[in-house]
Amino acid sequence: MKTEDFIDRVFSLSERIYPMVARMLGSHRSAEDAVQEIMIKLWDSRKKIANHPNIKGFVFLTARNYCLDLLKKKSLEFDSSDLHLTVLKSDTGQNEVEWKELSAIIERLLKQLPSQQREVMMMRDIDGFEFSEIAAAMDLKVEHVRVLLSRARKHVGKKLRNIYSYD
Amino acid sequence: MTSRKPDNLIDKYLAAETTLEEEETLFDGKNQQPGIAEWATYRNRKRNKAPSNLPDTIWSTIQKRRRNRQRMLIGLPAVAASIAFVVFALIYDAGDQQVAPRPITYDEKEALLHEALSLFSEEQPTTSKQNVIYEDDVVIIYMTSQ
Numbered sequence: 074m075k076t077e078d079f080i081d082r083v084f085s086l087s088e089r090i091y092p093m094v095a096r097m098l099g100s101h102r103s104a105e106d107a108v109q110e111i112m113i114k115l116w117d118s119r120k121k122i123a124n125h126p127n128i129k130g131f132v133f134l135t136a137r138n139y140c141l142d143l144l145k146k147k148s149l150e151f152d153s154s155d156l157h158l159t160v161l162k163s164d165t166g167q168n169e170v171e172w173k174e175l176s177a178i179i180e181r182l183l184k185q186l187p188s189q190q191r192e193v194m195m196m197r198d199i200d201g202f203e204f205s206e207i208a209a210a211m212d213l214k215v216e217h218v219r220v221l222l223s224r225a226r227k228h229v230g231k232k233l234r235n236i237y238s239y240d
Numbered sequence: 241m242t243s244r245k246p247d248n249l250i251d252k253y254l255a256a257e258t259t260l261e262e263e264e265t266l267f268d269g270k271n272q273q274p275g276i277a278e279w280a281t282y283r284n285r286k287r288n289k290a291p292s293n294l295p296d297t298i299w300s301t302i303q304k305r306r307r308n309r310q311r312m313l314i315g316l317p318a319v320a321a322s323i324a325f326v327v328f329a330l331i332y333d334a335g336d337q338q339v340a341p342r343p344i345t346y347d348e349k350e351a352l353l354h355e356a357l358s359l360f361s362e363e364q365p366t367t368s369k370q371n372v373i374y375e376d377d378v379v380i381i382y383m384t385s386q
Contacts, residue, residue, distance in 0.1 A: 080299075087298055091290035105291065109298045116302050172285065179282045198267075198283050201260060222256040230254060234275035 074123035082128050083115050090136040092200040093210070097140040107143065111136050130209025133202070137210045182232050189213075190225035197222055250276060 074082075087108050094111075095104035115122065115135060125131050183191050192211065196202045208215045250273065252258045253266055267280040291297075344352075374381040 084295065084299065087295055088290040091294065092288040095288040096286070101288070101291070104288070105294060105297070108290075108294065109301055112298050113302055113305065116305075172281075175278055175282060176285075179279070197256075198263070198279070199286050199288075201287070203260065204256075219256040223254060226254050226256065229279060230275040233278045237274045237278055 074119040078123070079116065079119050083119070083122075083132055084112060086129065086132045087112055089206075090133060093133075093196060093202070094136055094140055096195060096199060097137075098143065107139060108136075111139050114139070127209060129206065133206050133210035134212065178236060179229070179233070182229050185232075186225050186228060190221045190228075193218055193221040194225040194229070198226075 090111070091104060091108055094107050095101055098104050098107055111132075115132065122128060122131060183194070186194070189211070193207055196207045196210065197204075202210070204215045204218050207213070207218045211218070213221075249258065249262060249266055253263065253276075258266070266276065267283055370382045370384050372380060372382045
């Protein structure tokens with residue numbers, strides 16, 4: 074694979090995989106290092122992947138597997154409640170107390186989900202991945218991804234309505 | 241263009257049939273429906289965006305690694321060739337010393353001399369009889385017989 078092809082087809086996805094990597098590893102610094110290592114790994118194997126039928130999917134799968142391996146080595150449990158990401162600017166004007174309460178409630182609800190449903194929902198709603206990208210990263214079919222996502226959204230939506238409809 | 245009612249969009253969202261663009265509309269903060277509004281708040285605060293200089297940083301690291309690898313690919317064969325040359329020179333030098341003749345000892349020289357002398361006969365030289373035919377101050381002419 075020529076350098077130009079690598080930049081166009083593989084390297085251009087570095088910003089795309091960043092949200093998922095940052096969410097899984099829990100810090101921007103770790104995410105930057107990890108994305109760098111993932112791209113270097115893909116660069117080293119660029120000749121092997123040149124004729125891959127779905128390079129984009131392969132990149133997402135490689136990124137996810139890299140993060141999972143890293144988490145295993147660090148013996149960290151993949152748990153959304155353990156995230157230490159800096160809080161982004163809020164557009165809703167909620168104060169920090171309400172935000173912490175909301176965050177704790179939602180993360181408790183996410184923990185109740187089966188792991189595949191939770192991960193699909195995070196990859197779609199938080200990371201902004203297409204269904205095909207989620208399917209490639211998790212080695213699932215697109216239809217299965219939709220089913221998992223629908224179930225997760227319905228569960229979380231129903232629980233949130235029950236909690237906040239009393240306010 | 242058909243306008244979508246919020247309820248339809250929410251139903252589509254729950255059925256996982258919305259596009260990313262439709263979901264952006266749903267999560268734009270204006271939707272106050274319980275269940276969706278709270279998730280939208282959480283989702284908007286948790287989203288991560290890649291640093292703007294990430295691609296440049298990564299690419300410069302890849303290029304540096306590429307250059308280091310190229311230097312290694314040139315340097316290693318040169319080192320290997322140097323080592324091979326030194327080893328060859330050492331082997332050749334050791335072999336050369338084995339080919340050079342061993343210096344002859346004094347006893348061997350004496351033995352060779354005796355052998356050479358033995359090739360010569362020990363008989364006394366025979367003296368021949370001379371019959372002078374003519375003699376004066378300048379020349380003497382004579383005949384010999386052995």
